[in-house]
Amino acid sequence: MRKELTLALAIVLAGCGKAADHQDSAAVPVAAAPAPVRAIPDIRGLKLGDSQAQVSARFPTAACEAKGGQVLCQVNGTGYGGSESGILQIILESDHAVAIGAKALEGDKFNLIVSAMITKFGSPDDAAHRPAMASSxxxxxxxxxxxxxxxxxxxxxxxAGVTLINSDWVDARLKSKLSGAAKNL
Structure with a gap:
């Protein structure tokens, strides 16, 4: 019974940011809680992992062109989140969407775009959970x-622009580029 109480006290103290050893040590910093789990987002009904056939079915006017191991699809005149104009760009690798971007959106409607995204996807990240590549x-x-x-x-x-990116794809591309650069040293 004493072990269970000691463990429970350690958990409570750790949750409060205090050291559990009951000595006069400084408070132990507690890592920020992970961001809440969110549903997988979409841009104009397209989700990461969608195929070129799904892109073409959703947007019959999509112009798709193979470049290396990727296919780039573009749909002109496609707004997003309150911006009536824009360009939708989709990057596919192995017939799976790895990045979807709504570009050339009306910059003066950025607050309206973000409000629509908050309504659809919930609260944005706080400072502790932002991707390192994001600007302030x-x-x-x-x-x-x-x-x-x-x-x-x-x-x-x-x-303005909105981009949905497969973070594993970005990490793999970065590792590949770093590996190639290291070989050239």
């Missing part, structure tokens, strides 16, 4: 294997 102006949502990033227009452009 980006609004992000993360899941186990994806990032959803809303980027406002920058100084050189009046367009």
């Amino acid at each position: 102006a980006d609004v992000t949502w993360t899941g186990d294997h994806w990032w959803l990033v809303a980027a406002p227009h920058d100084e050189g452009s009046s367009f």
Whole structure:
């Protein structure tokens, strides 16, 4: 019984950020709680993992072109989240969507776009859960294997963008590039 109480006290103290050894040690920092699990998001009804056939069925005017081991599909005139104009771009690898972006969105409607995303996907990430690649102006949502990033227009452009990315795909591409760069040293 004493072991169970000691364990329970250690868990309670750890949850409070205090050391469980009852000595006069400084508070032990507690890691931020993981972000809540979210449903897998979509952009204009397309989800990560969708095939080229699914893209073409959803958007019959999609122009798709093979480039290397990828297929890039583009749908012009497709707005998102309150922006009436825009371009939808989908990158497929092995016939699976790995990145979906709504680009060239009206930058002055960024707040409206983010509000629509909050309504659909819930609260965005807090500072502790943002992807490292996100700029401070980006609004992000993360899941186990994806990032959803809303980027406002920058100084050189009046367009905003929203991108849904397979984070495992990004990690693999980064590792491949780093491995290639190391071989060239």
